[in-house]
Amino acid sequence: MFLSIVATVYSLSLLLFPVHGNTCSGDSNCEDIVTMPLLDGLRATLKADLDVKNMNDHLKTYISLEIKKGFENAMNDVMKQIVNKGIDEINTTIIAAIQENLAGIWKGVTYIRWGRKGCPAGADMIYTGQVGGNAYSHKGGGVNYLCLPNDPEIGQHQPYDNDQVYGGEYELGSSRKPSGWSESMHNKEVPCSVCYKQRHSAVLIIPGRKTCYKGWNSEYHGYLMSDHYGHYKKDYACVDINAEPLDNKNGDENGALFYPIRTNCGSLRCPPYTNEADVLCVVCTK
Ligand SMILES: [Ca+2]
Ligand SMILES: [Ca+2]
Structure with a gap:
């Protein structure tokens, strides 16, 4: 849930507000820090320096998980289809064998x-x-x-001879x-x-x-x-x-x-x- 909120905020922010520049200080890597414009309830623009590297890691993890989940779901569907098809074929074979066997039993x-x-x-x-x-x-x-x-099951008595x-x-x-x-x-x-x-x-x-x-x-x-x-x-x-x-x-x-x-x-x-x-x-x- 947290990752989802972070990712959503981050994605929307990047779309809505351009990055005006980096503010580097101390030991932070300048490439990992972006200045993000934010909006408060008074529609006044605020600015914050965000550690993009950390967010990127979260995003990568999130995307990886989503891809993995999607792939697993897709594979599950494919496997289900294969298994179902296999079961149908096996059932058909079994039914045919049973019918053949029964036909043999009925023969005499x-x-x-x-x-x-x-x-x-x-x-x-x-x-x-x-x-x-x-x-x-x-x-x-x-x-x-x-x-x-x-x-015996007896027939009617008859007067004729034969x-x-x-x-x-x-x-x-x-x-x-x-x-x-x-x-x-x-x-x-x-x-x-x-x-x-x-x-x-x-x-x-x-x-x-x-x-x-x-x-x-x-x-x-x-x-x-x-x-x-x-x-x-x-x-x-x-x-x-x-x-x-x-x-x-x-x-x-x-x-x-x-x-x-x-x-x-x-x-x-x-x-x-x-x-x-x-x-x-x-x-x-x-
Ligand atoms: Ca006799
Ligand atoms: Ca005799």
Whole structure:
């Protein structure tokens, strides 16, 4: 405050009143002393000898401080702009990364695991249920196996005939079962599960292999099965190597049947295949 008043008085004085001359006395440096005209309330001119060097020092300090303050303020503004711009750019990058990640999370594939009541580790189970399909003795209609949920929503009863959804049943015998399977599953019903694999974009079922190719993840492997060739056509299904029954009931109701199948060389090249062998399969995701 003091410096400001001094500087203001000094500046105004220099502007309003010319310096008439220096008065030097004693040890004072004549260049540092100026005679300043002053005004009193009676408008009478007074004169005073002022030590200009001292005032100059004050002014220099004041100006330096003002310049420093101005520079600091300007720099602060520039730095704020740079920092804000940097933060905006970082935010944009983070948001883009999050969105990309979320997009990856939302991506996924589904597949059916035939013969099991649960999904492999790493896959989410959408639902589990019972295999259904058309009866082995029906000439026409649907040929694919169905994975029917255990908690169905029931349609209206109808009078017409065209029954095409039966239960799926293992058709095994002592000499007709996949290697390692128990004959005790004969005539028992087939369970299934619908599985969801997050962060994957493709599912591939490979017949004739039990391992996936490089870069693919094995969900499960097992035996390729279908209905008997003497029956009407049915789809192929990759049934889990560790297939289980739906429950302990083993009544011979038939319906959509599951027989083990085997190879037949000729048009099928052997090698690499072998005649009359189980057909392996694997379900892969990527
Ligand atoms: Ca049965
Ligand atoms: Ca049967």
